[in-house]
Amino acid sequence: MLARYPKVVVDIGEHYERQSYRTRTSIxxxxxxxxxxxxxxxxxxxxxxxxxxxxxxxxTWPQQHVHAIRSAYxxxxxxxxxxxxxxxxxxxxxxxxxDLDLATMRLGLKWLGLRTEVMVSDEYVEVASxxxxxxxxx
Numbered sequence: 001m002l003a004r005y006p007k008v009v010v011d012i013g014e015h016y017e018r019q020s021y022r023t024r025t026s027i028x029x030x031x032x033x034x035x036x037x038x039x040x041x042x043x044x045x046x047x048x049x050x051x052x053x054x055x056x057x058x059x060t061w062p063q064q065h066v067h068a069i070r071s072a073y074x075x076x077x078x079x080x081x082x083x084x085x086x087x088x089x090x091x092x093x094x095x096x097x098x099d100l101d102l103a104t105m106r107l108g109l110k111w112l113g114l115r116t117e118v119m120v121s122d123e124y125v126e127v128a129s130x131x132x133x134x135x136x137x138x
């Protein structure tokens with residue numbers, strides 16, 4: 001979707017949804033599909049806008065993710081050309097989930113050579129009909 005639009009708006013005013021793609025991704029490891037999940041700091045039962053969802057570093061999920069990626073892809077061609085940037089993004093301590101999400105999105109855009117402009121909105125974004133028309137909202 002990002003390749004189809006010159007500009008996208010990432011809505012970080014929407015409410016966080018538990019067990020959504022926002023905190024997880026999957027890789028194909030030596031034993032099949034492996035889920036990588038980010039730990040968040042969340043107050044139980046409370047609705048939270050995405051821009052307020054913090055990351056929890058009580059567990060060592062960043063190191064576990066780097067290890068899993070190295071195990072799954074370490075012997076593949078071109079791995080050495082990508083791993084340093086992956087490691088830099090995953091091991092950086094972000095305060096908020098959206099900061100990690102945006103960093104991974106921007107890294108993917110860079111690797112794909114896409115020049116899509118990424119704009120961030122702290123408030124809920126209605127489907128574009130005004131100044132943002134022509135932009136995708138994610």
